[in-house]
Amino acid sequence: MGEHTYKEFDNELEAIRSGVLNMGGQVEQQLQRAIAALSDETPGESIDDVGATELLINAAQITIDQQCTQIIAKRQPTAIDLRTILTVTKIINDLERIGDEAKKIAYKAAATRGSNQLTRVRYLDVSRAANQARGMLEMALDAFARLDASAAADVIDRDGEIDAMFHSIMRQLISYMMEDPRTITPALEIVFIAKSIERIGDHAKNIAESVVQVVKGKDVRHATAEQIRAEVAQR
Numbered sequence: 001m002g003e004h005t006y007k008e009f010d011n012e013l014e015a016i017r018s019g020v021l022n023m024g025g026q027v028e029q030q031l032q033r034a035i036a037a038l039s040d041e042t043p044g045e046s047i048d049d050v051g052a053t054e055l056l057i058n059a060a061q062i063t064i065d066q067q068c069t070q071i072i073a074k075r076q077p078t079a080i081d082l083r084t085i086l087t088v089t090k091i092i093n094d095l096e097r098i099g100d101e102a103k104k105i106a107y108k109a110a111a112t113r114g115s116n117q118l119t120r121v122r123y124l125d126v127s128r129a130a131n132q133a134r135g136m137l138e139m140a141l142d143a144f145a146r147l148d149a150s151a152a153a154d155v156i157d158r159d160g161e162i163d164a165m166f167h168s169i170m171r172q173l174i175s176y177m178m179e180d181p182r183t184i185t186p187a188l189e190i191v192f193i194a195k196s197i198e199r200i201g202d203h204a205k206n207i208a209e210s211v212v213q214v215v216k217g218k219d220v221r222h223a224t225a226e227q228i229r230a231e232v233a234q235r
Contacts, residue, residue, distance in 0.1 A: 009071075009075055009077075012067070012071050012075070013071070013081065013084070013085075015067065016064060016067050016068060016071070016085070016088055017145075019060065019063065019064045019067065020064060020088055020091060020092060020095075020144065021141065021144075021145055022060065023057060023060040023061065023064065023092060023095050024095055024137070024141040024144075026053055026056055026057050026060065026099075027057055027095045027098050027099050027102070027137070028134065028137060028138065028141075029053065030050050030053040030054065030057065030099055030102045030103070031098065031102045031105075031130075031133075031134050031137065031200070032134065033047075033049055033050045033053070033102075033106065034050055034102040034103070034105040034106040034109070034130070035105070035127060035130045035131060035134065037050070037105065037106040037109040037110065038105075038109045038122055038126060038127050038130070038193075047106045047107065047109075047110055050102060050103050050106040050107075051103055051106075051107075053099070054099050054100070054102075054103050057095065057096055057099040058096060058099075060092070061092045061093070061095070061096045064088065064089075064092050065089060065092065068085050068086075068088055068089055071085055072085060080214065080217070083213065083214050083217060084214050087210040087211075087213055087214050090206070090210050091144065091206075091207050091210050094203040094204075094206045094207050094210075095203075095207070097199070097203050098137065098200050098203045098204070101196040101197075101199050101200050101203075102196075102200070104192065104193075104196045105130070105193050105196050105197065108189050108190075108192050108193045108196075109122075109193060111186070111189045112186045112189045112190055112193070118173075118176060118183060118186055118187060118190060121169065121172055121173065121176070121190060122190060122193075125165070125168065125169050125172065126169060126190060126193055126194060126197070128165065129162060129165040129166065129169065129194065129197045129198075130197050130200075132158070132161060132162055132165065132201070133162055133197050133198075133200040133201045133204065134200075135158075136155050136158055136159070136162070136200075136201055136204035136205070136208075137200065137203075137204045137207075139151060139154060139155045139158075139204075139208075140152065140155045140204045140205075140207040140208045140211070141207070143155060143207075143208055143211045144207065144210075144211050147211065147214060147215050148211070148215075149211060149212050149215040149216055149232045150232055151211075152208035152209070152211035152212050152215075152232075153208070153212065153225075153228050153229050153232045155204060155205060155207075155208035156205050156208050156209065156212075156225050156228055156229075157225050157229070158201075159201055159202070159204075159205045159225070160225070162197070162198055162201030163198065163201070165197075166194050166195070166197065166198040169190070169191075169194045170191065170194065173187045173190055173191055173194075206221075209221055209228070212228060212231065212232060216231055216232065216234075218231060
C-alpha cells in the first residue's frame with residue numbers, strides 16, 4: 001500500500017492489513033489443532049480448543065468488516081486502496097469459512113477413532129492432504145502480506161493437487177466400505193473430513209485470487225490457472 005497525504009489513512013489501512021494477518025494466524029493455529037486431532041493421542045481438550053478459537057475468528061471478521069465500512073464511508077478510497085479494502089472483505093470471509101471447516105475436521109476426527117482398518121487412510125492420506133491445504137493457506141497469507149501476485153499464482157497452481165488427493169481418498173474409502181460393511185460409518189466420517197480439507201484448499205485459492213485482483217486490478221475468480229499465470233506475467 002502506497003503512502004498517502006493523510007498519515008491517519010495509512011494507519012487505518014495498516015490496521016486492516018494487520019488485522020487480516022492476525023486473523024489468518026488464528027485460523028492457521030486452529031487448522032493445525034484440527035490436523036493434530038486426526039491422531040488418537042490428541043486429548044479432548046485440544047479438540048475443544050478448536051471450537052473456542054472459532055469464536056475469536058468470528059469476532060475478528062466482524063471487527064475488520066466494520067473497519068472496512070468505516071474507511072469507505074470516511075475516506076472514499078480509489079484505485080488500489082479501494083480494491084484492497086473490497087477484497088479484504090472477501091478474504092476474511094474465506095478465512096472464517098476455513099475456521100468452520102477446521103472445526104468440522106476436529107470433531108469428525110474424534111468420531112473416527114478406534115477403527116483400526118482405516119488408520120492408514122486417516123493418519124497418512126488424510127493428514128497429508130490436510131497439511132497440503134495448510135501449506136496453501138500459509139502461502140496465500142504470505143502473498144497477501146507482500147501483495148505478491150506471482151506467489152498467489154503459485155497457490156492457485158497447487159489447488160489441483162488437493163483435488164487429486166481428495167479423489168484418491170474417496171477411492172480408498174469406497175473400496176473399504178465395499179469389502180467390509182463394518183467400516184461404513186467411520187469411512188463416511190472420513191469422507192466428510194476429506195471434503196472439508198478440499199474446501200479449505202478452495203478457500204486458500206480464493207484468497208490467492210483476491211491478491212491477484214488487488215495487484216493486477218482484474219477479477220480472476222473464473223479464470224484457469226494458466227490464464228491467471230499469464231495475467232500475472234504481464235507488466
